[in-house]
Amino acid sequence: MNRVEREAAVRRLLEQTPPQVPAELYADVVRRGGRMLRRRTLARRAMWLLLFAAVVAFTVWALTVRPWVEPPSQTTPPVSDW
Amino acid sequence: MQERQASQGVRRAREFEAFVAGAAGRLLHAATLLTAEAPDDNPRACRLLTLSLAHTYACWDRLGGEDPYACARQHMAARFAREAWHQHGLGRGRPTPPGTLAALTPQERLVLVLRLYEGVAEEQAAALLGLPPERVRVICDRAITLLTHPPARPAPAVRGPEVARS
Secondary structure (H helix, E strand, O other), X not given: OOHHHHHHHHHHHHHOOOOOOOOOHXXXXXXXXXXXXXXXXXXXXXXXXXXXXXXXXXXXHHHHHXXXXXXXXXXXXXXXXX | XXXXXXXXXXXXXXXXXXXXXXXXXXXXXXXXXXXOOEOOEOHHHHHHHHHHHHHHHHHHHHOOOOOHHHHHHHHHHHHHHHHHHHOOOHHHHOOOOOOOOOOOOHHHHHXXXXXXXXXXXXXXXXXXXXXXXXXXXXXHHHHHHHHHOOOOOHHHHHHHHHHHHO
């Protein structure tokens, strides 16, 4: 037997006795798939919420602390020309 | 707005139901060949198919122009490969499964089903499994040889325990 014939023989072997699809499969698929979708939506919402909270927290911190303003000098400059 | 969403949901459910009605039989046959179970007693294949179809359902809106059948098949192959990897060596005491491809290892079954039953091109199958195309060809040839000339070779004696394990 050459390659093509052997492949055809194996194909025939694979095609025999197809199994019956169980009736409850579709309902099960939709239930699981729906749950997966809901979970993804929830996770996405939680992520956006977290991002929003982080932005708000950073803005409030930046406005109260003002890290870009030079801190007032701690030492007095030497007095000359008295 | 809500009404539109509801009608979209109904349309989507109808489309998905039509897809499942058309594709489930063939996919279940492929899954049963993968798990090497008997056609009338295939809980593992049913589970594999349910999970892949559920994944396709969850991705349905994001598929765009992509073929949902290819998506389900790809997910099924990936999941089966992962499970086979995790269960490698676990089923030592398990009796040999009764399916057509019981004599092959899980990887040989996967390659054979993708190449010959599903007719996936060699390069695509290789990309799907993360193997070089030459390796896919070698595995496929070995599987075909094992199926067409079953025993009476020195090789099966060496492969004996491995065959029983799968």
